[in-house]
Amino acid sequence: MRLLRDPLSQNKTIVLGVAGTLGVLAMWELLIRSGAVSKPGLPVPTRVMAQAAELLGNTVFLNQVFTTIGEWLLGLGVAAIAGILVGGLMGAFPAVFVAFEYPVEAFRTLPSIAVGPILVLLLGAGVAPIAITVALSSIWPILLNTLYGVRGTDPTAVATARTLGVRPLGLLMQIRLVSALPFAFTGVRVAASIGLIVTVSAELLIGSGQGIGGYILLASTNAGNLDGVYAATIIAGVLGVLINAAFALLDRTAFNWKKGLAQ
Amino acid sequence: MTSATSTEQAIELELQSVSKSYGKNLAVKSITASIPQGKVSVIVGPSGCGKSTLLRIISGLDFPTQGSVTFNGAPVRGVPEGLAMVFQDYSRSLFPWMRVDRNIGFPLRHISADERRQRVQEAIDAVGLKGKEKLYPWQMSGGMQQRAAIARALASHPKLLLMDEPYASVDAQTRADLEDLLLDIHATLGVTVLVVTHDIDESIYLADHVIALSAPPSVVAETVEVDLPRPRNQISTKQDPRFVELRAHVTSLLRSH
Numbered sequence: 001m002r003l004l005r006d007p008l009s010q011n012k013t014i015v016l017g018v019a020g021t022l023g024v025l026a027m028w029e030l031l032i033r034s035g036a037v038s039k040p041g042l043p044v045p046t047r048v049m050a051q052a053a054e055l056l057g058n059t060v061f062l063n064q065v066f067t068t069i070g071e072w073l074l075g076l077g078v079a080a081i082a083g084i085l086v087g088g089l090m091g092a093f094p095a096v097f098v099a100f101e102y103p104v105e106a107f108r109t110l111p112s113i114a115v116g117p118i119l120v121l122l123l124g125a126g127v128a129p130i131a132i133t134v135a136l137s138s139i140w141p142i143l144l145n146t147l148y149g150v151r152g153t154d155p156t157a158v159a160t161a162r163t164l165g166v167r168p169l170g171l172l173m174q175i176r177l178v179s180a181l182p183f184a185f186t187g188v189r190v191a192a193s194i195g196l197i198v199t200v201s202a203e204l205l206i207g208s209g210q211g212i213g214g215y216i217l218l219a220s221t222n223a224g225n226l227d228g229v230y231a232a233t234i235i236a237g238v239l240g241v242l243i244n245a246a247f248a249l250l251d252r253t254a255f256n257w258k259k260g261l262a263q
Numbered sequence: 264m265t266s267a268t269s270t271e272q273a274i275e276l277e278l279q280s281v282s283k284s285y286g287k288n289l290a291v292k293s294i295t296a297s298i299p300q301g302k303v304s305v306i307v308g309p310s311g312c313g314k315s316t317l318l319r320i321i322s323g324l325d326f327p328t329q330g331s332v333t334f335n336g337a338p339v340r341g342v343p344e345g346l347a348m349v350f351q352d353y354s355r356s357l358f359p360w361m362r363v364d365r366n367i368g369f370p371l372r373h374i375s376a377d378e379r380r381q382r383v384q385e386a387i388d389a390v391g392l393k394g395k396e397k398l399y400p401w402q403m404s405g406g407m408q409q410r411a412a413i414a415r416a417l418a419s420h421p422k423l424l425l426m427d428e429p430y431a432s433v434d435a436q437t438r439a440d441l442e443d444l445l446l447d448i449h450a451t452l453g454v455t456v457l458v459v460t461h462d463i464d465e466s467i468y469l470a471d472h473v474i475a476l477s478a479p480p481s482v483v484a485e486t487v488e489v490d491l492p493r494p495r496n497q498i499s500t501k502q503d504p505r506f507v508e509l510r511a512h513v514t515s516l517l518r519s520h
């Protein structure tokens with residue numbers, strides 16, 4: 001995207017970005033404090049920030065953040081293993097692809113969160129139904145990316161491996177899956193963001209007060225603590241940004257070689 | 264591979280009326296040829312006449328529509344033991360997720376790490392890629408990638424070495440060096456070599472015999488025995504009147520078919 005005729009230096013970009021954000025927040029604050037906009041329940045930036053700072057120093061809340069991260073990681077981990085396995089097999093074996101194509105298409109379009117209440121009925125409330133809901137919603141980008149990555153393996157690379165004595169199982173594990181890994185990882189990256197949103201949503205809908213979602217639920221109903229609701233929401237958002245940045249960094253370092261893929 | 268006087272040559276590879284069609288397209292009509300053990304055989308022929316297809320069939324990657332290929336008397340059903348192949352698509356044949364040294368060491372993955380490191384280093388030095396060990400294939404020029412692919416084939420110390428236009432992307436001097444490297448390795452290891460090339464001079468310089476193919480649908484136009492003495496030399500061999508004669512002959516074969 002080119003907005004400017006000449007690209008700005010990195011420092012200038014940061015300064016401008018921060019200044020712009022602060023400016024908008026300051027104006028928002030001014031509008032509310034001056035009474036120009038008066039509707040109860042609207043967030044006042046400084047109060048939300050203060051509340052967020054307080055929450056981050058509060059061990060009870062921090063434990064809830066860790067609970068959310070735990071549920072998210074569990075769901076994402078299950079999705080990654082199952083997605084890479086099933087996607088890899090579907091990409092490598094046409095028979096498996098044909099067998100699973102329609103089930104995948106059908107399940108993919110279901111709103112996974114709707115399965116949540118059923119899971120609670122079956123398993124009882126707790127971490128398990130939330131993690132499964134997360135896995136159900138985040139498996140698809142991983143599965144599909146792995147499938148197309150494996151299917152797109154360079155035939156010359158496969159032929160080369162065959163002349164070097166690699167057997168069919170080795171071809172799948174050492175060549176096709178490895179060459180699909182950058183694509184699978186892109187799927188995991190996408191799934192990570194979706195998964196975090198679903199984790200917090202599931203906590204709100206089928207949780208029993210645990211996690212960031214549980215905090216938001218309690219703050220909004222019992223106490224009417226709207227600053228707390230806004231602050232926790234922002235913290236969840238920032239967590240998402242941090243997770244995405246971490247995955248982007250991992251992508252650049254671990255899959256540096258993917259520049260060499262003939263795509 | 265000792266006596267030059269022996270008239271009986273051990274035949275390693277035997278192609279019997281091999282034909283290959285892709286759907287309705289008859290790529291290779293009927294090829295009958297013998298690749299003697301421990302010799303250098305070179306296939307020349309116009310573009311699209313099925314040279315790469317033949318190498319795929321010989322290496323067990325693909326199967327003939329008709330006819331048969333036997334390796335040491337047994338029909339080829341899969342990739343034969345001790346085979347190494349340098350693909351025409353050398354850049355796609357290097358694994359992009361492995362650095363050069365791991366790519367070259369890949370055929371040696373079952374031997375000890377020490378021995379592997381030494382063999383890889385030998386191969387890297389031989390093709391002139393010293394100092395490039397830690398590059399990824401895509402960080403190298405086409406010619407360097409091609410040399411890495413050749414090094415990988417050499418590092419495995421194959422019994423049968425197939426090379427599909429292995430020197431197409433290197434400069435003239437490197438090409439001459441790599442031709443001599445191949446002849447050196449052939450002389451020391453006694454490996455059976457089958458090279459595909461477009462270059463008639465190169466075919467005669469390398470070969471014990473040249474298999475000239477016709478335009479598609481291809482048949483063998485003629486198998487030319489190259490009776491030039493070894494070791495060969497880039498300057499004196501190419502000035503040998505016999506070399507000039509053979510070159511004229513192969514050139515005329517490729518023209519008239």
Ligand SMILES: Nc1ncnc2c1ncn2[C@@H]1O[C@H](COP(=O)(O)OP(=O)(O)OP(=O)(O)O)[C@@H](O)[C@H]1O
Nearest residue numbers: 285288290309310311312313314315316317351479
């Ligand atoms: N996988 C394939 N599917 C269909 N046709 C093919 C396939 N591979 C090769 N052919 C056809 O077979 C013929 C021979 O191809 P091949 O690549 O063996 O030629 P070649 O002699 O190696 O040519 P070049 O010198 O240009 O490399 C061509 O007509 C080509 O179109």
Ligand SMILES: [Mg+2]
Nearest residue numbers: 314315351427
């Ligand atoms: Mg070819």
